[in-house]
């Protein structure tokens with residue numbers, strides 16, 4: 001069953017191959033259409049030419065046949081007039097007719113048939129059926145009407161000696177003086193010579209047609225190449241531009257439309273290059289500004305921190321209002337410091353200065369450490385952290401500091417948005433990758449926001465009271481950390497049905513991930529529709 005369907009598919013592919021080749025190659029289409037058009041024109045022109053040549057030859061033959069027949073008739077008439085009167089009229093006409101037959105045979109121009117009352121005198125090899133019955137009738141009528149006109153018609157000349165029949169012209173007339181002594185005579189002119197002339201013309205037409213068709217193919221191919229080459233180079237230039245080689249330009253030759261296309265492409269490329277440079281410069285300036293500001297803020301912040309710590313240490317002795325202010329100041333300073341640290345980290349990513357410190361690590365162990373560290377915090381929110389790790393170790397090349405930070409953020413987010421419901425953490429591995437998922441059953445987010453959550457400073461609900469984290473940079477940094485490892489970070493969420501985040505890392509740094517060991521859509525959901533959107537490096 002499977003074999004027959006694969007055979008069917010192969011047959012279908014084979015059938016579609018010509019159509020694919022036709023629509024996939026412009027030169028093939030140009031050459032094909034030119035060839036077809038040329039052949040049609042040549043066939044029609046050849047047919048017209050041949051018809052005209054045949055008609056001309058036929059007409060010429062009729063004229064020469066009439067002239068020849070008229071001369072032969074004159075000879076017969078004069079022979080009849082000169083004959084002695086002792087012989088019977090039948091004997092005389094038989095003799096004269098035989099002489100005419102001999103003259104025809106000697107000249108090789110025509111065959112003769114003389115119809116006598118009881119017999120026929122004719123060239124021996126001539127089949128009498130070569131003279132059409134209609135002409136016989138016409139000439140017979142002429143005998144009775146006593147006129148002396150010449151009648152001609154075309155015919156198929158047949159031979160009694162087995163020679164193939166050929167087209168020809170037959171001229172009929174009447175000889176003799178009057179009444180019973182008038183006899184129908186037919187001169188049959190085969191057109192063998194003319195036939196071979198026509199065949200030569202036909203052969204010449206065919207060979208000329210083939211030469212013209214070949215010439216047209218070569219010209220069409222050459223023209224299509226002349227057009228396609230600049231179009232191809234425009235396409236390659238566009239592809240090079242798209243791949244970031246903005247300095248590439250098309251060569252401009254001449255002043256025609258193709259040259260103008262090249263000029264436009266080059267103009268577009270230089271404009272694009274200019275704009276991109278401007279944007280890069282702007283972006284570099286912005287990054288630099290953020291990095292500088294963050295850096296510059298660190299020194300005053302350290303001083304403020306020291307002063308705030310001194311104040312905080314003594315806050316118990318303050319009156320209630322001052323006491324509260326000291327606590328608030330310390331909390332906001334914590335957040336400020338965290339924000340500055342995140343901004344500096346982001347600047348490092350933007351500047352391409354982030355570096356990995358890889359070690360062979362057991363991901364399960366790392367996850368366990370981070371989960372344990374957050375158990376107290378989870379307990380204060382009434383959240384139960386459920387950890388599922390495989391029995392075997394999940395070793396991979398990991399930067400412990402970065403992946404620890406990613407896990408901390410995912411766990412903190414789940415605790416914060418988990419609405420006090422349990423958070424499940426699962427670790428798994430396969431041949432090429434290790435993965436961890438963090439699933440909560442809290443507020444979740446719209447399916448369309450599954451990629452927005454990774455944007456800098458993005459928050460589902462900006463008005464929502466925040467007690468944990470809060471800079472809105474956590475997932476953006478996590479995404480960069482995971483990408484640096486060559487892995488991917490993906491999110492799934494539904495409003496009020498919770499969220500699941502999945503980190504997948506390659507086991508060996510630099511090797512591709514064939515597939516993630518864990519699904520992105522939570523297992524506890526009925527898996528009807530694939531609605532999740534994966535962010536990060538594409539997986540097979």
Ligand SMILES: Nc1ncnc2c1ncn2[C@@H]1O[C@H](COP(=O)(O)OP(=O)(O)OP(=O)(O)O)[C@@H](O)[C@H]1O
Pocket residue numbers: 409413414417418440442443444445453458459460461468469470471472473474475476498499
């Ligand atoms: N588990 C989750 N459930 C629902 N929404 C979430 C979850 N995780 C993240 N989000 C949404 O994504 C936003 C961005 O998260 P992110 O971790 O980047 O920032 P944050 O937690 O607000 O601040 P921080 O930088 O301290 O981590 C959150 O503000 C929240 O709206």
Ligand SMILES: [Mg+2]
Pocket residue numbers: 409410412413469470474475
């Ligand atoms: Mg966070």
